[in-house]
Amino acid sequence: MTPKRVASLLSAAATLCVTLLLSWGVHTGQTPELLRRLDLWIYDSWVRATLPPQGSPQGSPQVTVLELDEASLEKFGQWPWPRDRVAEVVRQVLDTYQARVLAFDIVFAEPDRSDAAAIRERLDKVPPSADPQLRRELEALLQSLDRDTALAKMLEGRPVVLGYYFNNDATLRTGALPEPWLPADMAAEMQVKPLAGAGYGANLEALVQATGRAGHFNPHVDPDGVARSIPLLTEHEGMLYPSLSLSVLTLLAGDKAVVDFGRATTPDGRDFTESLTVGPYKLPIDEKARALVPFFGGRGSLPAVPVAAVLEGKADPALLKGRVVLFGPTAPGLKDSRATPVDRNQPGVELHASYLQGALTGQLPSRPYYTEPAVLTTVWVVGLIMLLGARGLRLALFSFVSVTTAAGVLVVGYGMWAQHRAVLPVALPLTQIAVLFMGLNLLGYLFETRTSNAMNKLFGQYVPPELVGEMNQDPARYTMSARATELTVMFADVRGFTTLSEKMEPAALGELMNTLLTELSRVIRADHLGTIDKYIGDCVMAFWGAPIDRPDHAAAATAAALDMQKALTALLPSLTVPEGAHIAVGIGLNTGKAVVGNMGSAYRMAYTVLGDTVNTASRLEGLTKAYGAAIVVGESVRAAAPDGFLWCELDWVRVKGRDRPLAIHEPLCRLSEADAAWRDQIARHEQALVDYRGRRFEQALRTWSELQAERPGKLFELWAERAQTYLASPPAEGWDGVYTFETK
DSSP states (O other): OOHHHHHHHHHHHHHHHHHHHHHHHHTTTTOOOOHHHHHHHHHHHHHEEEEEEEGGGSSSOOOOEEEEEEHHHHHHHOOOOOOHHHHHHHIIIIIOOOOOOOSSSOOOOOOOSSSSSHHHHHHSSTTTTHHHHHHHHHHHHHHHHHHHHHHHHHHHTEEEEEEEEEEOOTTTESSSOOOOOOOHHHHHHTTTOOEEEEEEOOOOOOHHHHOOEEEEEOOEOOTSSSSEEEESEEEEEEEEEHHHHHHHHHHHHHHTTOOOEEEEEOOTEEEEEEEEEEETEEEETTTTTTEEOOOOOTTTOOEEEEHHHHHHTSSSSGGTTEEEEEEEEGGGGGOOOEEEEEEEEEEEHHHHHHHHHHHHHHHHOOOOTTHHHHHHHHHHHHHHHHHTTTGGOOHHHHHHHHHHHHHHHHHHHHHHHHOOOOOOHHHHHHHHHHHHHHHHHHHHHHHHHHHHHHHHHHHHTTSHHHHHHHHSSSGGGOSSSSEEEEEEEEEEEETTTHHHHHHOOOOOOOOHHHHHHHHHHHIIIITTTOEEEEEEEEEEEEEEEESSOOOTTTHHHHHHHHHHHHHHHHGEEEEOOOOTOOOOOEEEEEEEEEEEEEOSSSSSSEEEESSSSHHHHHHHHHHHHHHHHEEEEHHHHHSOOSEEEEEEHHHHHHTTTTOOOOOEEEEEGGGGGHHHHHHHHHHHHHHHHHHHHHHHHHHHOOOOOHHHHOOOHHHHHOOOOOOOOEEEEETTOOOOOOOEOOOO
């Protein structure tokens, strides 16, 4: 199995495990608290990003907050106010300013502070035989001072909703609850399980009886301390009680309005209640009858009127007429503030006002019935995308896929919210992406490290580190298995080794050879990225074109051969050699097809090359002595690297083991290093070769003699001798000008 396939299987297994685990969590509701908080944080950011311009509610304003603010308290005294003043607020709001509904985000749990109780006590002590006129006067005085009764009379028959609250302590119960809204069993049948309240703080019984309508103003506070929703229904002793907002909507819908639980069926066949309908108002709820608040901004984002302005008759009628008015505290000293997604200190009355504004204008957010299936689908789609992106555990591709997928999930979730105010939890798929990204990257790192170590172990001793690093980018492409490919093979032999071995101690000879071979190998590996095959005594065998394919293998090998000669020239002055010893390096290069791979026996394997190309390269190295050349290459090398070098044709030869003639050449230098005189001499030499092969031996002899005088060397001397020989004794008919070597 290839490394790439192993990596793909590992990534598939990891992705499947994570996806199954997260899917199980969604289906069973076992989402970790950390993910729930992440979803809440994302939800808050979406709410803030989609607030109306300048925090004003979209659509026609339907709700006004009647503020019990600092200015009103300063003018009319601390709270609680006398009930006759509260009654005056009711009269002004409903009669003078003609509000549609007045709701109290305040509890009247205790009797009014007045002298009525003392007068009643004194009246009870008056004997029946006392003056009837005095009794009547005391009764009248008592009635005028009974402000709770006066408030109750003011509330009778008016569109007023009182407020109260639930708590978790069954021993703390004050005031009187209104009539329950529905039996709790009805909600249970609808798969709704409202939150329960054990104790309560409610209004005076006389006030409750006068209005007949009340609703609790408890917000729902999430684990992070932020209020984002209100429970429309709360269960208490087997009965359901509405929230303040729901009671207002019920009043607006009329007493005969139909109440219905909106049902839906999930793809897996489960019934799901997603809304509560009261007359014309469809109110999205969750399984605990909680409703998300549509925030329009922070403190003061909704129309507001100070209660002092109403009492003084100075309020703007346009802010009250025909509107739902919520009377509640906004003064910081009354400590009725909540942390919300848009404000860390928002008056509680504004939560109910915002909800009513959204309900009346059709701007309520929701968690649709398809939320769970959508999250499950997203998890599986994300898993599939991540699986495809993680194939082979390639970091760059996987990073791009991960970032793109995460952005896609966020765009879809935000689009659902911005367009439809539908909440699609995205923390789970985002966490899935993060977990898979980190986990598979770690797995990829470990796998890559293991593969890299294996690659280094396989090729490190042959191939330059730069090439090993490149091979690690796609290790599946490189194996030790034998394959046929085109490459350029080099044999570089140290001349004078026999003399050195006779005149030097073994240790000194070994040190000298190590120095020579190290420098030659450095040029091959570090400078020209060649692959060292082996060391054969005083000879280095190397090749280019494997294990990494490179189209310039012939040019790279030629450049390496030239630089090896330069490196040897630079190194020689620092070497200590016996007197009379001479060190040189003969190099043979050949390009062609060869078999490369791990070959050998069960006892020892080696990464090497085999084939006629290799044998010919070895033969060419041996010809360097015959022609006095530092480097001899086959015709295929010059054909593969014709540019960039100054070439000198040496001969047409038949080497031992080959019947086909072979043109051999010597690269003298890079073209940039060749002077005009040298180029002219090479051109004249090649013309002499044409004359020689055309049997114009006298003309060829004259040219080579001139070249030998200008630049003494074995090559021109050899050709002059051959021309002289054939001039004296011409060759037989059929002569092809090819020289045959009978030895290696």
